[in-house]
Amino acid sequence: MFPWNKQFPFDQTGFTQHFNKMNPKEVENYIQSVMKNVFGGDFSQQFPFQGELLQKNKNERSSKQDSPEIFETNDYIYVKLPVSEEEIGKLKLQHTRHQFIVQHQSVETKHMLPAPVKRKGTKARYTDGFLEIQFIKLQEESISEVAISYE
Template sequence: MFPWNKHFPFNNQSGQLPETFKNMNPKNVEDYIQSVMGNVFGEGFSQQFPYQGSLTAKDKQPQGNPANAELFETNDNVFIKIPATEEQAGNLRIQHNSNQLFIINYPAMGEQKNFILPSLVKRKGTKASYRKGILEIKLTKNEDLQLSEIDIINLNE
């Protein structure tokens, strides 16, 4: 009925994709998407999208996750899981402010890893536990409900 339907790859009755899709190179698709994104968002767009990257395995670089740490949040807490040996766990010092976590003496003595937290956390109530090679740090979220109202001064009067 519609001529464009016969070229739609998922509507093919024989179960075979057209030759165009069989010979498609993922690198060409990635290059095309990168050029379109660059045209739309400008040349520095990659800083705005932290999870974009190359599709080929050889081009993949580890993201800014220090020491293979896993950081995630729930409705009430922020969790950080870090692989560590018992010796490392015994020498660690953990400090935090409302938006950053500092792990001192990790991965080696005298070194420090910093994590920017996805939301504000409370000053008290942080717990750390070590079990089976994983250091888990649990921080309680702080709901910042303090609002400030700002008056607008009309300079035209």
């Protein structure tokens, strides 16, 4: 019978404990030295997620934290937008079938929706630092028949 209780494909005892004891800094240094040996001294220009570029991407991601999270189900589209309690009274929300618009003072941001939504029935509520918006998806499946002409 096959020994399923062992750590397949690594048949060494204590393999998991060995991995748990590894220092992430040592692993990073090892990977960096291998990369230098394979790709040369200044390999950071060849790979976009190395060195200064990595820091730039982290900064961009932190600035995008104010962008909304959009979830889609069969019947609804949910948008979760981080907003402080002081800003709630100053916000104005609008939407078309394909995008929603957030106006804060004189700044207007538009966000595309993943599917068309109905004009009415949208709900918004503020909880725990987030504005949650629920759109009803437009279930329009009308089929049009096209006549074919002979020439």
